[in-house]
Amino acid sequence: TTIEGINFNLTEEHLAVQAAARDFAQNELLPTAIERDTHSVFPYEQIKKMGELGFMGMMVSPEYGGGGMDTISYVLAMEEISKVDASASVAMSVNNSLVCWGLEEFGTEEQKQKYLKPLASGEIIGAFCLSEPEAGSDATSQKTTAEDKGDYYLVNGTKNWITNGGTSSVCLVIAQTHPELKHKGINALIIEKGTEGFVVGKKEDKMGIRSSDTHSLMFSDVKVPKENRIGADGFGFKFAMTTLNGGRIGIAAQALGIAAGAYELAVKYSKERKSFGKAISEHQAIQFKLAEMATKIEAARLLVYKAARQKDEGKDYVESAAMAKLFASDVAMWATTEAVQIHGGYGYVKEFHVERLMRDAKITQIYEGTSEIQKLVIAREILK
Numbered sequence: 111t112t113i114e115g116i117n118f119n120l121t122e123e124h125l126a127v128q129a130a131a132r133d134f135a136q137n138e139l140l141p142t143a144i145e146r147d148t149h150s151v152f153p154y155e156q157i158k159k160m161g162e163l164g165f166m167g168m169m170v171s172p173e174y175g176g177g178g179m180d181t182i183s184y185v186l187a188m189e190e191i192s193k194v195d196a197s198a199s200v201a202m203s204v205n206n207s208l209v210c211w212g213l214e215e216f217g218t219e220e221q222k223q224k225y226l227k228p229l230a231s232g233e234i235i236g237a238f239c240l241s242e243p244e245a246g247s248d249a250t251s252q253k254t255t256a257e258d259k260g261d262y263y264l265v266n267g268t269k270n271w272i273t274n275g276g277t278s279s280v281c282l283v284i285a286q287t288h289p290e291l292k293h294k295g296i297n298a299l300i301i302e303k304g305t306e307g308f309v310v311g312k313k314e315d316k317m318g319i320r321s322s323d324t325h326s327l328m329f330s331d332v333k334v335p336k337e338n339r340i341g342a343d344g345f346g347f348k349f350a351m352t353t354l355n356g357g358r359i360g361i362a363a364q365a366l367g368i369a370a371g372a373y374e375l376a377v378k379y380s381k382e383r384k385s386f387g388k389a390i391s392e393h394q395a396i397q398f399k400l401a402e403m404a405t406k407i408e409a410a411r412l413l414v415y416k417a418a419r420q421k422d423e424g425k426d427y428v429e430s431a432a433m434a435k436l437f438a439s440d441v442a443m444w445a446t447t448e449a450v451q452i453h454g455g456y457g458y459v460k461e462f463h464v465e466r467l468m469r470d471a472k473i474t475q476i477y478e479g480t481s482e483i484q485k486l487v488i489a490r491e492i493l494k
């Protein structure tokens with residue numbers, strides 16, 4: 111398929127990555143997904159295995175312990191993992207596209223040796239800390255401060271809603287150093303867990319992605335060495351935005367996977383369930399739901415692949431990443447709701463998975479920039 115000269119032809123390697131992710135999701139995530147969701151248990155063992163299989167640093171160059179793969183491979187794997195377990199896939203997405211990508215792209219050689227290597231191999235997990243209690247969509251209004259003390263920064267403040275908040279060893283923390291310069295005074299710092307004054311706050315009790323680990327993080331007089339700053343003084347906001355462009359492709363792929371997972375379950379169930387003397391798949395009302403689901407999911411897939419290809423080809427992907435996330439997350443919410451409907455009463459109880467996928471879908475319209483923020487980003491790109 112070609113859109114604007116972008117070729118999506120998948121290679122043998124791409125298909126092998128997709129098959130490996132599918133096998134892993136079906137064999138290692140599916141059996142415990144409901145239990146972990148119910149009790150809000152993080153998939154420690156599974157994430158460790160995902161690291162061993164190369165899923166935690168897919169796009170990092172082999173020099174730093176990564177898989178050296180392209181963004182298409184990454185979205186293929188994200189889709190397969192997300193079909194089954196969006197909690198595992200958000201840990202994967204944050205580690206790959208927000209933490210590892212940002213470090214490889216903008217970190218110093220020392221930072222890469224020290225932090226990127228163990229992060230890319232899945233030995234340790236990373237977190238990306240931009241949001242605050244009073245700065246979510248309005249991300250430039252950072253209240254967390256990183257005071258310049260000569261050879262170190264003194265960090266004070268609170269970060270909210272941090273994915274991998276409790277399980278991460280390394281956090282990329284966005285903080286304001288020069289308030290008078292507004293967003294141009296913000297820095298991105300690498301802060302290790304265990305640093306004095308760095309406290310992990312309460313774990314959130316969530317509607318969906320309940321097996322993922324979301325915490326607030328508190329910093330009081332945390333000393334961070336100057337060499338842990340990423341990029342030049344004041345580069346932190348640009349770092350966060352640039353990194354989030356790629357992150358949005360990962361979350362778009364997650365949304366696509368949630369939608370496709372619900373659709374696959376709905377197709378299977380519709381052939382098995384009988385009403386009025388025939389399989390419900392023989393009722394045209396159900397067929398039309400499936401046809402519409404398949405069409406919208408395919409459209410979302412094309413947008414996700416397009417954004418991934420543009421990133422791989424070194425083209426600008428700000429707009430296509432935002433479009434992919436906006437569209438795929440709406441498709442995820444809608445398709446999972448339809449999948450529950452196709453399952454009838456069985457769709458409303460835990461053992462058929464679709465109710466969990468419906469709860470998980472909602473977050474894709476909220477994090478890494480809400481749908482409203484994606485529209486703002488797209489409109490600015492169109493009108494600039």
Ligand code: CAA
Pocket residue numbers: 200204238240241246247248249250273293347348351352354355428477478479480483486487
């Ligand atoms: N790519 C690159 N640069 C960007 C950018 C993008 N997508 N969006 C904004 N910028 C740059 C602008 O170019 C500008 O830089 P210059 O002044 O050097 O030109 C700077 O950022 C400030 O931009 P604006 O003047 O447009 O600022 P604004 O306040 O009007 O809007 C915003 C900024 C786009 C709304 C931004 O705050 C935003 O994206 N908000 C959403 C935050 C977000 O996505 N948070 C996600 C947290 S991580 C997460 O959620 C992880 C997870 O769940 C798994």
Ligand code: FAD
Pocket residue numbers: 204238239240241243244245246247248270271272273274316319324473476477478479480481482483486
């Ligand atoms: P607000 O910004 O207060 O928005 C409230 C509503 O107003 C939304 O509907 C929003 O779209 C709308 N709105 C706001 N401004 C505008 C505007 N200008 N125009 C139109 N509508 C607007 N953050 C991290 O940094 N790292 C993470 O790892 C992370 N993980 C998360 C995991 C979970 C489970 C959750 C729930 C959140 C996570 N977040 C993370 C935070 C997430 O990115 C924010 O919640 C999100 O960006 C929205 O910010 P907010 O919650 O403050 O909502």
